[in-house]
Amino acid sequence: MFPSMRVIVFASQKGGSGKTTLSGHIAVEAERQGAGPVALIDTDPQGSLAKWWNVRKDPAPAFIQSVFSNLFYDLDSAREEGFRLVVIDTPPAVTRAISEVVSFADLVVAPTRPSPHDLRAVGPTVDIAEARGKPLVFVVNAATQRARITSEAAIALSQHGTVAPVTVHHRVDFAASMIDGRTVMEIDPFCQSSQEVSALWKYLHERLQRADGAVSGQEDHAAVANSSNRVFGRRAV
Numbered sequence: 001m002f003p004s005m006r007v008i009v010f011a012s013q014k015g016g017s018g019k020t021t022l023s024g025h026i027a028v029e030a031e032r033q034g035a036g037p038v039a040l041i042d043t044d045p046q047g048s049l050a051k052w053w054n055v056r057k058d059p060a061p062a063f064i065q066s067v068f069s070n071l072f073y074d075l076d077s078a079r080e081e082g083f084r085l086v087v088i089d090t091p092p093a094v095t096r097a098i099s100e101v102v103s104f105a106d107l108v109v110a111p112t113r114p115s116p117h118d119l120r121a122v123g124p125t126v127d128i129a130e131a132r133g134k135p136l137v138f139v140v141n142a143a144t145q146r147a148r149i150t151s152e153a154a155i156a157l158s159q160h161g162t163v164a165p166v167t168v169h170h171r172v173d174f175a176a177s178m179i180d181g182r183t184v185m186e187i188d189p190f191c192q193s194s195q196e197v198s199a200l201w202k203y204l205h206e207r208l209q210r211a212d213g214a215v216s217g218q219e220d221h222a223a224v225a226n227s228s229n230r231v232f233g234r235r236a237v
């Protein structure tokens, strides 16, 4: 038996909500906290996460090059190769393909900015998670310190589902750290941004552990592909 592997899918139809930023940060933090080996998968054709990983010096977390149609096979191989966590980034859209990706999730994370536009856009993500019977957690991201709209956003989101008790605030170090393939924790592990990521990972980890014993998302599927294109320790394209 291979050790159990968990899959976190970052999804939200809103572009710019923080899916790619938090996918990279949570994968690195999970690895740092001993939950690895961790692998990343970028299903967004824009490839922002892949480009970030390409300029990264540390080969961990690994990057698995996959496409929607190969996901079943690639996740299965990742499990056999001993990965314990896979973090999947998705494009900002609501499509059947994204719904398929969500079907592999043990946990769906929807980063949401505290803005009226973002809040109004959560419905389809909630619908996809519900249709697939997957637990969904909202994360308020890029919040302004002490702004009333931050708490109002958390209240509004709680009408739709679980809101992570950790808010990630708007700080330039999130963007700056990713320029050369790093994360805020790798620039300054003690800064506030790092502490928020660390607290967020602890919460998500706890949620995954709570789901332990439940059937893993992947086991619902029949094989749909027979080739993979994984990249371990070299550049993703």
Ligand SMILES: Nc1ncnc2c1ncn2[C@@H]1O[C@H](COP(=O)(O)OP(=O)(O)O)[C@@H](O)[C@H]1O
Pocket: 014, 015, 016, 017, 018, 019, 020, 021, 022, 048, 092, 141, 142, 143, 168, 169, 170, 171, 172, 174, 175, 176
């Ligand atoms: N907490 C944050 N603080 C500051 N900037 C952020 C934060 N989260 C994301 N960003 C920035 O917002 C932009 C969109 O984030 P991104 O992760 O690419 O969103 P998505 O993948 O959902 O489209 C990027 O420029 C990113 O650096």
Ligand SMILES: [Mg+2]
Pocket: 019, 020, 021, 044, 048, 089, 090, 091
């Ligand atoms: Mg993105």
